[in-house]
Amino acid sequence: MNSPFVLDTKTIQYYIGNGALEKSAKLFSDYSSVYVLMDENVEKYCLDLFLKSVPGLKVRGFIKIPAGESSKSIEHAVHIWQSLTNLGAGRDSLLINLGGGVVSDIGGFCAGTYKRGMPFINVPTTLLSQIDAAIGGKTGIDFDSLKNQVGLFIDSKAVITDPVFLKTLKPEYWQSGFAEVTKHALIMDRELWKILGHRSYKEVEEWNDIIIRSAKDKIDIVRYDKGERNVRKILNFGHTVGHAIESHFLKSDKPITHGQAVAAGMICEAWISAHIEQLECNNVGEITERIDLSFQRLNISEKDIPELMQLMRQDKKIRNGEFKFSLLRRLGKAVHDVVVEPELIEDSIRFYINNKKCE
């Protein structure tokens, strides 16, 4: 019998690792009726696995949305509220968000606002959602082309993270999650950095321990700063330049994954860290080498830099025109709210483009 990591923080119960589903099954019996939200892919690849692992569970109704980020819309939120209403869900019912980040984001928002709040539990099925999106209470929908413009900070009753689902993942989903695993190692978990070692994500054979460690890192952060007032900001490492790169490619006909954008962003921001924080250049070299093992360099050139800077200025995190970054002080230690001059950011993108050496 597998033994998952179990943590009860009073407000949230976490079950993480092999055997999590079986171990947590008793949670579902606390509710008068249970509904499951999922997308088409989850229905195809994960639903049977889920229902088989929780044999006593009686689901009163299933709610489906299309796969993909475009489902995080007000129209699909209306669909979910309407479905809950039609299915007769009450405040003592439970919504299970079975899927990746899109499902837990919109599902948490809809549950949190249905009849002024019905309880929900996240059962993440992708690497990215298992170690990141399903943890921390950020929910929301996109609005007017702005990510998470409408949403809530609201806790799920539980997060049940079982690696059993990961067998169903396509390679690009592994890669996208791996960027955030790498980020957790860099900002707060030097031991995880050692465990990851000099391997691409394709070479990792045993994911269970990595997932438990990485999820615990995220839990540690959000437990003490749910509202992103201070320490939670370190999770933004790699994401300021990363988001700009992601938006840049979204406009092109070749969109990239969030993980690919964050991987590039981490290379840039590691370089910035070496120039205004104490991170050493040989660490920047090691970070760059390792990221390059899993992520091909993106096709960005000098002429894209002005647009990237412009995109960064529109970032939610930018205030009064000042760029505030979360940077690495050393491997496994990040700091937040470091003001960075635009010229240095531009140079960091050149460092990435030209595949230079930090010195």
Place this chain on the structure above:
Amino acid sequence: MNSPFVLDTKTIQYYIGNGALEKSAKLFSDYSSVYVLMDENVEKYCLDLFLKSVPGLKVRGFIKIPAGESSKSIEHAVHIWQSLTNLGAGRDSLLINLGGGVVSDIGGFCAGTYKRGMPFINVPTTLLSQIDAAIGGKTGIDFDSLKNQVGLFIDSKAVITDPVFLKTLKPEYWQSGFAEVTKHALIMDRELWKILGHRSYKEVEEWNDIIIRSAKDKIDIVRYDKGERNVRKILNFGHTVGHAIESHFLKSDKPITHGQAVAAGMICEAWISAHIEQLECNNVGEITERIDLSFQRLNISEKDIPELMQLMRQDKKIRNGEFKFSLLRRLGKAVHDVVVEPELIEDSIRFYINNKKCE
């Protein structure tokens, strides 16, 4: 200089009574930019009054919705989110909900979900919202013909209640608010019951003390039970039968106000209180007489009773088919979660219809 009642509960600041606006003006300076939500009537009758009372206030933008309950819709929520986005509101901005219950309900919901939560302050302009709707953190919109089907329990940063606005009210708004004032007296404030005395709402000359007292009653309740787990339920006195009556008339071509419905509901539920709680029949007589001074009897007949019972069964507060009421133990003291048999409810409606004497 007037001195309003001031209470700072750490999470919420209350300014209630004559002079509240002037006294609280400093609150607005905490925010980088300020936006005002209102309806057409408020713009016409209250906006100048408001802006004159807070002379230093710089409003970055006004957001308007049509007057009336039908504005509590997802379409108008989208309009508000879109307006905040277009006006460049951030998480450090402030939304002022200037108006009655519709404005604070939808405004609180939209602010509470905009960028995962921007602060808002309620400035209620009707008697009903001053002593009830603007206090207690219940926000929401109607959905699929269901009242407040989508919403949040979320606190405003402050409630600023200035009777100066009440001069703009039409008589039916006075009446509607007066039903809830009467309810507060009955469920928890015998002193207020004495102050109200044997007068119709038209005969009250000095409202300031009544508003402060009644608003404080509501604050006392919701401070200790925001989520309506126990004591807050006593606020439902008069509302189980009352809501059924309100829905019944909504379907007809002669809709009545919420206050008229609650007034009738209180007469029925006072009678029930005398039959399964210790309330005395002479108290029921006094309650009925006083309510009759302000509210005409509604046109309900014996043949409407089955439909009213059916409407009551659909109430959010009903669980497992059991009718649980909040009832009066004595004047100024209510209890909640009292199971009532359907036959007794039917008889209470007959008591109302036939204008009988309690015995």
